[in-house]
Amino acid sequence: MTVPTRRTVRYGMSIDIDKCNGCGACMLACAVENNIPPVPEAANDRKGITWIRVYKVNNHRAYPARRTVFVPVLCQQCGHDAPCAHVCPQQAVDVDPATGIVGQMPERCLGCRYCMVACPYHARYFNWWDPKWPPGMEKTLNPDVAPRMRGVVEKCSFCHGRRHAAQQKAAAAGRREIDGDDYVPACVEACPTGALRFGDLNDASTEVAQDAQRPESFRLLEKLGTEPKIHYRSRRDWVREIANAPRPDGKEGPRG
Amino acid sequence: MSGGKIAFASGTLLALAGGWLAFPRVLYQTRLQPVDFSHKIHADKAGAKCEDCHAFRDDGTYAGIPTLDKCSGCHAAAMGTSAAEKNFMDQYVTPNREPQWLSYAQQPENVYFSHVSHVKLGRVKCERCHGNEEAGTSLRPYQRDPISGYSRDIWGRPVTRVGLRTEGGMKMDDCVDCHRRQGLEYSCLGCHK
Amino acid sequence: MTATRRNLLKFAGGGAAGALLTPAPWRLITDTALWSENWPGIPRPARGEIRERFTHCTLCPAGCAVRARCVSGQPVSLAGVKPHPLSNGGLCPWGIAGHHLPYHPARLRKGQAQEAMAAAARAIAEGASGEYAAVLDLRPGRTASWTHRRAMAALGNGLYLVPRQPAYSIDLAAARTVVSFGAPLFDGWGTPGNVFGARAHFRLIQIEPVETRTAALADMWLPIRPGTEAAIAAAIAGDLSVADAARLTGIEEEAIGAVWEAAQIGSTVVLAPEPGSPLMSLNERLGALGHTVVARREAPVPDAWKAAAPATEVVAAPDGAIRLLLIDESLPGGYVPWSVIEPKLAANATVIVFSSTAAGYARHAQYTLPAPVYPEAAEDIGPAIDTVAAVFRIAAPLGAPAVPVVNPAEFVAQIAGLPRGDALRERADSIHKTGRGRLLSYRDRMSTLTRELTAEDFWRTLNQGGCWLEEGGQKMAPPGLGAPPAGPAPHGDLPLAVVIVESNRGGLASPLMSKLERESSLRMAANRVVLSPADAQSGGIEDGGRCVLETACGGMDAWATIDPGVPAGVVEVAGGPRMADLCGSSFRARVVRA
Secondary structure, three states, X not given: OOOOOOOOOXXXXXXXXXXXXXXXXXXXXXXXXXXXXXXXXXXXXXXXXXXXXXXXXXXXXXXXXOOEEEEEEOOOOOOOOOHHHHHOOOOOEEEOOOOOOEEXXXXXXXXXXXXXXXXXXXXXXXXXXXXXXXXXXXXXXOOOOOOOOOOOEEOOOOXXXXXXXXXXXXXXXXXXXXXXXXXXXXXXXXXXXXXXXXXXXXXXXXXXXXHHOOOOEEOOOHHHOOOOOEEEEOXXXXXXXXXXXXXXXXXXOOOO | OXXXXXXXXXXXXHHHHHHHHHHHHHOOEEEXXXXXXXXXXXXXXXXXXXXXXXXXXXXOOEOOOOOHHHHHOOOOOOOOOOHHHHHHHHHHHOOOOOOOOXXXXXXXXXXXXXXXXHHHHOOOOHHHHHOOHHHOOOOOOEEEOOOOOOEHHHHOOOOOOOOOOOOOOOOHHHHHHHHHHHOOOOOHHHHEO | OOOOHHHXXXXXXXXXXXXXXXXXXXXXXXXXXXXXHOOOOOOOOOOOOEEEXXXXXXXXXXXXXXXXXXXXXXXXXXXXXXXXXXXXXXOOHHHHOHXXXXXXXXXXXOOOHHHHHXXXXXXXXXXXXXXXXXXXXXXXXXXXXXXXXXXXXXXXXXXXXXXXOOOEEEOHHHOOEEEEOOOOOOOOOOOHHHHHHHHHHOEEEEEEOOOOHHHHHOOEEEEOOOOOHHHHHHHHXXXXXXXXXXXXXXXXXXXXXXXXXXXXXXXXXXXXXXXXXXXXXXXXXXXXXXXXXXXXXXXXXXXXXXXOOOEEEHHXXXXXXXXXXXXXXXXXXXXXXXXXXXXXXXXXXXXXEEEOOOOOHHHHOOEEEEOOOOOOOOEEEOOOOOOOOEEEEXXXXXXXXXXXXXXHHHHHHHHHOXXXXXXXXXXHHHHHHHOOOEEEEOOOOEEEEHHHOOHHHHHHHHHHHEEEEEOOOOOOOOOOOOOOOOOOOXXXXXXXXXXXXXXXXXXXXXXXXXXXXXXXXXXXXXXXXXXXXXXXXXXXOOOOOEXXXXXXXXXXXXXXXXXXXXXOOEEEEEEOHHHHHHHOOOOEEEEEEO
């Protein structure tokens, strides 16, 4: 007996940079949902674990022409040629054809960090330490996500624990397809300005699919051909330019 | 035969005997369940079906092994005369202490298994994975592999997994086999969290 | 076969070859891999029934509605409630991880409650005439605040002290133009969900020396010379020519002209960062009173409570006359520098602080008693600066306190001999009796008129997730907003103006806030300052180097960042109680190499 499979979706996000105020609620909500521990005192921003990180980006001009924007960067959920999936010697990265989500398997990972080198977005984080919560705070852990031990790489999975919960809820009601309202990643739910939106890019009726088609929409480092599913947008030209990461000397590559 | 060949052969034989005969025996530690519970009595006399005690909640999550309040619902006072029940009343019901049941099917923390998807959508019967529990007059002993920490029921009884019954194992291989046979798509994140 | 070493090795080789043909080594490899995954010390999240519970966040006066996901009764994550007329589903980073606070490692866990009670009784008994007992309530406007006020009235010589509070509310929904003199509208002002919900309908003109988060998202940012805000205010009011204002403030004439024009359209509101700022008087000139700036409304209270002590600002209290001071620091709120409080204390005063941290006023107290933290305490939240309706919302506790705590209002009531009672219940009953307003229920998203509910249902819904609102009615003009601002204050010899670009509120915050401060560069740490290249050079300060921020009130060791985006003459800092202590009233500093 073959069981009918679920409809193929392509989950993506649209981020309105003109709305993001850099509050960081998305970063906290992500850490709470995914059982990310606070790192020891010795850690700085190179060893911290923030599956979504809001960067403060400016136009490199001096006062008073300085302008600043805040850009949340998370795993861009590249297409089926995701660089991290290519290089992993353990096949610990799985690009799911049914959802488009690039899944990281910490239980297969051996910690070589080749994927961290391969990822052009610095969206992958290594567990330098075992997770440690203050005594009693481990009661606040989310049962839908497994904590990781030290020595493995982890990254955003579009809050897969929430997708599982939505599937359970649908199954309890006898349905195979999940209700779109039931599956919202923690960062999108937490954003107080409405800058983050999540949905199925294959469904033209969703806001995300429509945002992706706007003229002011862009993706980070599109020239690399990673086909990311996170679409940013801004009406400001200098913001759209930073997505191409132009070299300071104006050349295209190291050899001109 | 020369002495060297005898040495080699006897080493081989000793290793083979140890590996095939002794190793499966010493591999497991046996522990008993806290209460000598009989599925058969509850199925026959109480007329209970699996889902009466091993229930689904409204949001689809699975309650698993029932907590003490489910048992106390009927066993507020002793219902029979067996020594096992008396022990249960004295040790657990009266002091309101949760029995620390040993779960045969305990999976690693990173495994996500949805009972409701399998039971309600997949129409998989309980016996398919858990065996015929309701015929059991007592709970089988819990055999634990001290190195991995998991129960023998996960790997299966045969140490080479040859001749394994369909309900005999709960490794990832067993899940993947059945999903393949059913033609279901499966991705890593579909079953891991 | 002789027992030689060679034979032994052959025996071992045979054993190895044989072992490979058995299941043992292969099984052991698998088992060891599994063993290596179950590292000791990695916690396993608790399983259990998952339920949704509702409450309100008490970490700031916004009091955003909260939906908590609870596993066996323990909250594991928090989110906003949408739709909601007050908070619009929004929650800030502090609120998102608020459920960690009961387990915070720096939380106060014990205090000498009996001794404190005895000392308080002694101080009251031995108080001379002309001496007072006082409660300093850092979050006025709650029902617990009314208990403090009633207790002080019952004592006879009791004073109820508060930090400076605005007597008005801002109706953002009615505003078409917002002229903000540095008020952090998009970075912690008012109720975040409400501000962003109204964003599309108003034009924001942000006037401040540096580009803060709010200025970056504003429709217009006017980079003003620090201390010259009065000139722009005068230009908007028509008292000063645009040309003169441009000269004084360093802003282009066209920009000032544009602000003047926007203000003439009507439905304008002027905002300032401090509640008592003289800049707020500009609202009177622009006709905003009764329109976008309205009188603050409060939910009804039982008649018996109305004989409570009035609120007195700390600065207005008599000097050297307070014999017993009880500071309710249980909820993060306004801050009064200790240098303002200390002169009010009598020579042998007893100071008792109710707090969850040893870092605040506990440093100056004889007794510090651990207070409940969010979300342990049953509290209510008064109106926020942008709450126009009269509201009553209860923060229902999501669990018993994790450590033994003392409830400040109960302690104070006991000292004053007030009869024990459930103040929240009494207040809810009195609101219900008026029959006014409506009750929102979060669980079923229904709105019911108060008069159609029984008192029991009213109380139960408030505790299980709901809020009472009374909207509409005539918008009253608030009392006068004070005198217009004077010119810039004298600088003394401190060359830099201190500008607060972020607020780090006092009190406990989840350890996960390290994600924003240490594990990324998103928020400024409390001990960081940012300077222009010119000022860094004249102070001999390196980028990333150590320095000292010196003000008229003291100094602070800090790390420096050099940024050409900062104008000369300004040093950017993160706000908070410590910075408030340092800056005093003048906000001038010098930064020197450490």
